[in-house]
Amino acid sequence: MTQAHAPREGDHEHGHHQQRGADSGQAEILDLDAEVLAEHIAAITKWLPLKSGPRQIVDLASGTGAGTFALLERFPEAHVIAVDASHGHLQRLREKACARGVGEHVRTVQADLDDATWPDLGTPDLVWASASMHHMADPDHALRTVRDLLAPDGLFAVVELAGFPRFLPENAPADRPGLEDRVHAATDRFHAEHVPHRGADWGPLLNAAGFAVAGELAIAVDIDGSRDAAIGRYALGALQRIRGAAAAELAAEDLTALDRLLDTSSPHSILRRDDLAVRTERTVWAAHRN
Numbered sequence: 001m002t003q004a005h006a007p008r009e010g011d012h013e014h015g016h017h018q019q020r021g022a023d024s025g026q027a028e029i030l031d032l033d034a035e036v037l038a039e040h041i042a043a044i045t046k047w048l049p050l051k052s053g054p055r056q057i058v059d060l061a062s063g064t065g066a067g068t069f070a071l072l073e074r075f076p077e078a079h080v081i082a083v084d085a086s087h088g089h090l091q092r093l094r095e096k097a098c099a100r101g102v103g104e105h106v107r108t109v110q111a112d113l114d115d116a117t118w119p120d121l122g123t124p125d126l127v128w129a130s131a132s133m134h135h136m137a138d139p140d141h142a143l144r145t146v147r148d149l150l151a152p153d154g155l156f157a158v159v160e161l162a163g164f165p166r167f168l169p170e171n172a173p174a175d176r177p178g179l180e181d182r183v184h185a186a187t188d189r190f191h192a193e194h195v196p197h198r199g200a201d202w203g204p205l206l207n208a209a210g211f212a213v214a215g216e217l218a219i220a221v222d223i224d225g226s227r228d229a230a231i232g233r234y235a236l237g238a239l240q241r242i243r244g245a246a247a248a249e250l251a252a253e254d255l256t257a258l259d260r261l262l263d264t265s266s267p268h269s270i271l272r273r274d275d276l277a278v279r280t281e282r283t284v285w286a287a288h289r290n
Helices: 024-036 037-049 066-074 087-099 139-147 177-192 202-208 230-249 251-263
Strands: 058-060 079-084 104-112 124-131 155-161 213-225 277-289
Touching: 024 037, 024 066, 024 087, 024 230, 037 066, 037 213, 037 277, 058 066, 058 139, 066 079, 066 087, 066 124, 079 087, 087 104, 124 139, 139 202, 155 251, 177 230, 177 251, 202 213, 202 277, 230 251, 230 277
Parallel strands: 058 079, 058 124, 079 104, 124 155
Antiparallel strands: 155 277, 213 277
């Protein structure tokens, strides 16, 4: 929800994550998202239809750096400007950069991308926006701004999630089968009102803003929970975030069942389940400026 691709409060998430402060719980979810979905992020960076290796990259709404570090692994000679509204997220990103020995390749810029005027981000060869464009108050303005700052042969990569990841089997939990579907339905109604560009087809929007779409990629994510111990913690943190948006719409029995899953001291805690998975889809649009 991004990157930060991770689930974000109020967007199952949302109010605009650009406007929230340094929330350590959200930062942990962003880190877990990067860990659990690392292979899929790497696959996207390898697919990007670049004309040459980028030297200057901008990561819009970078969160704690999932995209930044995936891009630096793919393009180790590049320099990345990571932009986010959260001081805490950027501080965490800087600490990671130093720990990974790439501190000299990363510069952080704190900025609200809903502002009419963006800070000077240079002339990047690649702009990366993962799970962030649909949060913009004025996406058309953001798209035009990206087009204007890109180098002539530059590429803009928009990565979006097809909704919130699923973790539980369809027949779970035993006392309220299909609970996760109903939670998603509740948050979909929330998002329709508060995040209207969630799920948008960015191809026509990119074309209208002066880009030529060079490619579109859909990636299905289906990771067995037994592969990674982090998936239980990812599911717990993500469902804790989604609860706020879903609670008002859920039946009392569903809310009780959800709270049992979120109670780490309960024998029904999601951390105790051995049948979890991460299932979602990502779509990537890659576009050159016309």
